[in-house]
Amino acid sequence: MIDNLRVGEGFMDNMVDLRSCSIEELENLSLELGEKKFRGKQLFAWIHKGIESIHNMANLPKDFKVKLNQVSYINNMDILKILESKLDGTRKYLIVLKDGNIIESVLMKYKHGNTVCISTQVGCKMGCSFCASTVDGVKRNLTSGEIIGQVLTIQNDIGQRISNVVLMGSGEPLDNYEEVIKFLETVNSPLGLNISMRNITLSTCGIIPKLLDLAHRNLQITLAISLHAPNDVLRNRIMPINRVYNIEKLLDICKKYIKKTNRRVTFEYSLIRGFNDKREHAIELSEKLKGILCHVNLIPLNEVKESGLKGSKRERVYEFQKILKKNGIDVTVRRELGSDIDASCGQLRKGYIESMRK
Ligand code: SAH
Numbered sequence: 001m002i003d004n005l006r007v008g009e010g011f012m013d014n015m016v017d018l019r020s021c022s023i024e025e026l027e028n029l030s031l032e033l034g035e036k037k038f039r040g041k042q043l044f045a046w047i048h049k050g051i052e053s054i055h056n057m058a059n060l061p062k063d064f065k066v067k068l069n070q071v072s073y074i075n076n077m078d079i080l081k082i083l084e085s086k087l088d089g090t091r092k093y094l095i096v097l098k099d100g101n102i103i104e105s106v107l108m109k110y111k112h113g114n115t116v117c118i119s120t121q122v123g124c125k126m127g128c129s130f131c132a133s134t135v136d137g138v139k140r141n142l143t144s145g146e147i148i149g150q151v152l153t154i155q156n157d158i159g160q161r162i163s164n165v166v167l168m169g170s171g172e173p174l175d176n177y178e179e180v181i182k183f184l185e186t187v188n189s190p191l192g193l194n195i196s197m198r199n200i201t202l203s204t205c206g207i208i209p210k211l212l213d214l215a216h217r218n219l220q221i222t223l224a225i226s227l228h229a230p231n232d233v234l235r236n237r238i239m240p241i242n243r244v245y246n247i248e249k250l251l252d253i254c255k256k257y258i259k260k261t262n263r264r265v266t267f268e269y270s271l272i273r274g275f276n277d278k279r280e281h282a283i284e285l286s287e288k289l290k291g292i293l294c295h296v297n298l299i300p301l302n303e304v305k306e307s308g309l310k311g312s313k314r315e316r317v318y319e320f321q322k323i324l325k326k327n328g329i330d331v332t333v334r335r336e337l338g339s340d341i342d343a344s345c346g347q348l349r350k351g352y353i354e355s356m357r358k
Contacts, residue, residue, distance in 0.1 A: 016072035018047050018054075019145030019152070022182070023191065033067045041191060043068075048192030050152040052076045075145045077153050083341040090338030095153060097122075097146060101139060104169055105150040106338065113163030113199075118150040120180055121171025126205050127240045128226075130270065132304045133170035142171070144182035151193060164199040168224070173202050174210035184219060197221045203268065208245040208253050215257040223257060224266040224297070225250065229276050230284035238272070251288065258293045265294045270301045271312035271320060282320045286327035296324055296331040 016029060026047075027040030039060065046057040054060075054068050080102065081094040091107040106117040122139035124131070150169075155162045165187065167173045173180045180202070187195050203224040204211065214223070227247075229235035235242040254265050267289065271277040289296070298321055300311035312320070317333055324331040 017075050017143060017145045018043065018068075018072050019075045019149055020143045020182070021047075021145075022186065023189065029068075029072070030064075033064060033071070035061075035064050039064065044189070045191050047074065048148070048152070048186070048189070050156045052156075075143070075149055077146070077149050079153060079157065082157075083338075085338040085341045087340050088338065090341065091154075091158075092338060092341055093150075093154060093157075095150060097142075103142070103146075103150070105154060106169065107154050107158065107162075108338075110164075114158070114160055115164035115166060116151055116154050116162050117166045117168050118147060119169035119171050120147055120167055120173045120176050120183075124171050125175065126172045128205065128228075129238045130228075130272065130301055130304060130307050130309050132306070135304075135306050138171070138175075141176040141179060144179045144186060147179065147183040148186055148193070151187065151195075155193075162193070163195065164201075165195055166201040166203065168201070168203040172205055172207070174204045174207040174214070177210050177213070181217070184221065201266070205239055205241045206245050206250045206253075207241070208249055211253045211257060215253070215260045218261050220261065220263060222263065222266060223254075223261075224268055225254060226270075227267045227285075228270050228272075230281045230288060234276055234281075238275075247288065251292065254294070255292060265292070267294055267296045268299065269296055270299045271317055272301045273310040273312045273316070275309065277312040277316050277320055279319070279323060282323035283327070286324055286329050289329055290327070294330065296329055297334050298331060299334045300336075302336075 018026070021029070021044070023041055023044045026043045027037045030039040030043065031037055042059060043057070051057060052074060054065050054074065057065060075098060078096045079093055080096050083092045084090070089109050093105045093107070095103050095105060097103065101122045103119045103122060105119060108115045108117065119142065121141050123136055124134040125138040127134050151162050151165060167180065184197070184200065187193050187200070188197055197220040201222040201224050203226060205226045226239070228238060232242060232246050235247060258265055269285070298317055300314070300317050301309060303310055321331050321333055
């Protein structure tokens with residue numbers, strides 16, 4: 001009975017996905033199954049240690065585990081492939097979900113700790129012209145259990161603690177808002193992975209109503225905004241979201257966000273050769289960002305073959321940086337990790353799916 005638990009796919013829909021549950025939900029589940037409330041906390045702790053079988057939860061009574069097996073499951077995910085960079089040890093994971101969909105997550109080893117870059121959706125519907133994740137649109141949202149599952153899967157694989165998380169993989173986090181909020185609360189729990197909000201970065205193309213809600217929640221996460229252009233004419237051409245929420249509205253909400261949370265916002269700016277990397281663009285960007293508590297992260301665009309867009313040359317990137325600096329804007333050039341194992345987000349997954357189709 002117990003050993004059969006992981007093979008319940010056929011009736012998964014009616015079963016409780018334990019990785020997606022809050023402590024309170026697990027307490028209620030325990031009560032419903034005739035157990036004491038405190039079992040919920042024990043269950044939560046096991047799940048977020050990354051345990052892969054209810055059977056192995058040592059301090060739970062056997063009959064409780066039998067009942068749990070009948071109504072719930074752990075949404076384990078299998079690693080399909082790992083690519084490791086010879087240059088810097090960055091590891092890219094292709095992970096298979098229970099329904100066969102494939103997602104991509106990345107482990108980066110920094111001096112300040114292990115960081116994972118995780119996906120929030122299968123694909124993406126935002127349509128940014130330079131991004132590989134969006135080429136085939138969005139297939140579905142990930143559950144909070146699948147978002148946290150990426151952290152647990154990688155942590156189990158390396159046998160070391162993950163201390164930082166960036167929501168910069170495939171998908172638009174604010175297009176899967178409820179599950180992302182639940183993920184943030186879960187991953188931050190002291191009984192679970194206990195990852196500090198300050199060690200979490202959420203990157204968004206700028207869905208304003210959700211940003212407003214996020215500001216009101218006053219979480220201490222780092223907010224990263226994918227800006228990539230100094231004006232609407234250019235941003236409209238590469239990011240369809242800009243036709244709904246333009247730069248003025250975006251910067252306005254950023255100011256509100258900063259006022260509410262006291263947190264510095266990061267602006268991501270991918271430099272596209274001959275498109276947004278000129279001197280005048282750097283000046284225009286400096287003027288727009290003047291007075292905002294922010295930091296600009298410059299990234300030479302990673303080439304995605306569908307887009308035909310190219311990254312700016314190194315000298316251009318440093319030239320651009322110099323102008324921003326001169327104008328008082330705090331700016332860094334992002335170190336490119338794992339450049340030998342496939343470039344930007346979504347490319348690995350896409351390449352894999354294409355090779356399967358051939
Ligand atoms: N949807 C979210 C998060 C996912 S992408 C967002 O838009 O922010 C994470 C970052 O990588 C974003 O800033 C995105 O614009 C950027 N990005 C996507 N494709 C890229 C590419 N080919 N080269 C450089 N940066 C890219």
